[in-house]
Amino acid sequence: MHWDGGARRGFGIPSLAIILWQIRRCRGLESFFVALESALRQGMLRSDDRSELVGLLDHEAQSVLALARTDADSGLESLVRFRLRGHGLRIRTQVSVVAVGRVDLMIGGNLIVEVDGRENHEGPSHRHRDLVRDANAAVWGHRTLRFDYAMIIHDWDLVERAILAAVAESS
Numbered sequence: 001m002h003w004d005g006g007a008r009r010g011f012g013i014p015s016l017a018i019i020l021w022q023i024r025r026c027r028g029l030e031s032f033f034v035a036l037e038s039a040l041r042q043g044m045l046r047s048d049d050r051s052e053l054v055g056l057l058d059h060e061a062q063s064v065l066a067l068a069r070t071d072a073d074s075g076l077e078s079l080v081r082f083r084l085r086g087h088g089l090r091i092r093t094q095v096s097v098v099a100v101g102r103v104d105l106m107i108g109g110n111l112i113v114e115v116d117g118r119e120n121h122e123g124p125s126h127r128h129r130d131l132v133r134d135a136n137a138a139v140w141g142h143r144t145l146r147f148d149y150a151m152i153i154h155d156w157d158l159v160e161r162a163i164l165a166a167v168a169e170s171s
Helices: 016-027 029-041 047-056 059-065 075-083 124-139 149-154 156-170
Strands: 091-097 101-107 111-116 143-148
Touching: 016 029, 016 047, 029 059, 029 075, 047 059, 075 091, 075 101, 075 111, 075 149, 075 156, 101 156, 111 124, 111 156, 124 143, 143 149, 143 156, 149 156
Parallel strands: 111 143
Antiparallel strands: 091 101, 101 111
């Protein structure tokens, strides 16, 4: 039983809308957005849950519902998109790039942003694969910026400045 006394479905289990609302109240807008996109990606948020959620949320949280998509492959990707939302950038997620494959984020037409969690990017063989992908991207006129979990979570100012500098340079 959560302290908020929210409505429950059978066996005292809250609906997904209630859980997302609790995340919004307890953990803030960023965590809410990341959890929302995860639920959407996994096909867990039904239309009745979405309707219930809209009724529970404050205006600020309702405004980010329109930003939420189903194509983010990780919470870090969602977080980066969310944090960059005020800059007016065209950000696409999980884009297929010639000679590179699928990339995490494409900003504008040529800036690739890779968000490297530990699972798929740790160890020498993964590092080599990433370097080959980045070199192939450069051959096709793309610039790649690569950030790990620690940078995104603990050094966001640097990540944001690097992305905005790369965008300004390509304009």
